[in-house]
Amino acid sequence: MRLTVLGRSPASPNPGEACAGYLVEAGGSRVVVDIGPGVVAQLVTRHHPDELDAVVISHMHADHMLDLVTLRYVYPWRALPAERRLRVVLPPGSADQMLDLAKGVGNARHFEDCFRLSEHDGTTPLAYGALSLQPIQTQHYIPCWGFRIEADGGRLAYTADTAPCSGLNDLADSADLILSEATLRSLDEDAAPPEPRGHLTPAEAGTAARDAGSLRLMLTHLPVNGDGAWARDQAAATFGDDVELAQPQRTYEI
Ligand SMILES: [Zn+2]
Ligand SMILES: [Zn+2]
Numbered sequence: 001m002r003l004t005v006l007g008r009s010p011a012s013p014n015p016g017e018a019c020a021g022y023l024v025e026a027g028g029s030r031v032v033v034d035i036g037p038g039v040v041a042q043l044v045t046r047h048h049p050d051e052l053d054a055v056v057i058s059h060m061h062a063d064h065m066l067d068l069v070t071l072r073y074v075y076p077w078r079a080l081p082a083e084r085r086l087r088v089v090l091p092p093g094s095a096d097q098m099l100d101l102a103k104g105v106g107n108a109r110h111f112e113d114c115f116r117l118s119e120h121d122g123t124t125p126l127a128y129g130a131l132s133l134q135p136i137q138t139q140h141y142i143p144c145w146g147f148r149i150e151a152d153g154g155r156l157a158y159t160a161d162t163a164p165c166s167g168l169n170d171l172a173d174s175a176d177l178i179l180s181e182a183t184l185r186s187l188d189e190d191a192a193p194p195e196p197r198g199h200l201t202p203a204e205a206g207t208a209a210r211d212a213g214s215l216r217l218m219l220t221h222l223p224v225n226g227d228g229a230w231a232r233d234q235a236a237a238t239f240g241d242d243v244e245l246a247q248p249q250r251t252y253e254i
Contacts, residue, residue, distance in 0.1 A: 001026040001131075001151040003179065004251040006042040008220040010183045011063040017248055018042050019063040020221055022158065022179065026151030027130030029053050033147060033158060036063040040070040042249065049074055053128035054087040056120075058160035059144035060094050068098075069105050072114060079113040088115040091145055092122050120145070136171050138162030141191070141198040146171045154254040157214065161221070163190070163197035164204050172212030177254050179246065180205040181221035182231055202231040206238030220246035 002025045007018025019036025023043065032043065032055045043049070049071060057065045068088065088111070090098065098117060102110035111117060120126055122145060126133040130152065135145040139162055146160040148171055157175035161183070162168050172178045183199040184190055190197045200208070202219055209217040217239050222231055228245045235243040 001149070001154040001156060001254045002251055003156060003177070003254060004046070005220065005246045005248055006032070007036055007039045008222070008224070008246045008248060009036070009038070009063070010221050010223055011061070012223070013038065014224045017224075019066075020058075020160075021067070023047075024131060024149055024156065026154075029129030029131045029151075031056055031128055031131055031133065033133075033149075034058050034064040034160070035067045035071060037066050037070075039067045040074065044074065045249075049086050050084075052086060053131070054089055054126070056089045056126065056133060056147070057091060057094075058146065058158075059091055059140060059142055060097050061142065061144075061161065064160070068111065068115075069101065072110055075114040079109075082116070085114050085116045088117050089126060090117060090119045091143060092119050093143070095119060136167050138167045138171070139165035139196060139198065141196075148175070156254050159200075159205075161198060163199060164208060168200075168208050169212050172208050172214045174212070175209075175214040175216075177216040177218060177252070178205075178209045178212075178214040179218050179220055180209060182219040182235065183221050183223075185223065202235035202243075203238045206235035206240075206243065209235075210239050216244065217241075218244040218246050218252070 004023040006021035018038030020034040021039030134148040149156040157171040157178040182202040184201045
């Protein structure tokens with residue numbers, strides 16, 4: 001299985017970088033997980049969206065899905081035959097938001113003329129050839145699902161956005177690689193009690209990965225200024241081993 005980082009920015013973009021977007025490939029199957037602002041420009045340096053089996057969205061925050069608007073413009077401005085339309089898999093209960101977004105950008109049919117929109121059910125794995133994506137709900141400000149992605153005997157855990165929670169532990173359980181958000185520079189940046197939390201510090205990402213027995217930890221979805229050594233060092237201290245920082249446009253074997 002191969003993971004290519006198309007974007008690693010949190011909602012506020014790191015200079016020159018796209019927001020959340022990850023290309024996952026195995027055995028000729030190809031899925032993009034999350035497609036935040038800037039991701040399509042990165043994707044098309046490698047693939048036309050016709051070469052994808054699906055685009056899968058973790059949750060409906062703009063930094064994870066807004067480039068669906070841009071993706072539509074890669075196609076000609078007419079309705080595609082149904083069998084040529086790209087599969088776009090949304091979180092449960094989000095179809096109405098897509099209609100609102102389509103109207104907001106000027107055309108209620110903005111998406112449906114070239115995408116096959118559907119929702120996953122929150123529990124059943126999504127299967128695309130060699131790739132299997134198991135959705136697992138995380139704790140975030142809105143409903144959000146990470147994915148346990150398996151292929152070729154390899155296990156990739158993508159946390160999407162999450163606070164420390166049992167879903168994060170289930171995602172990370174014995175993963176070969178956990179691709180973990182680490183959005184917070186400090187706990188002050190998360191919601192304050194009694195509001196529930198929604199993100200991780202790098203140290204919390206390291207703790208979760210260690211406790212779940214993940215073999216490798218890669219941080220993403222974090223503010224990076226310079227080489228991000230602060231985040232890597234913080235996470236390595238709790239993980240107990242070296243920690244990688246997701247690098248834009250780099251491909252990793254799992
Ligand atoms: Zn979010
Ligand atoms: Zn996010």
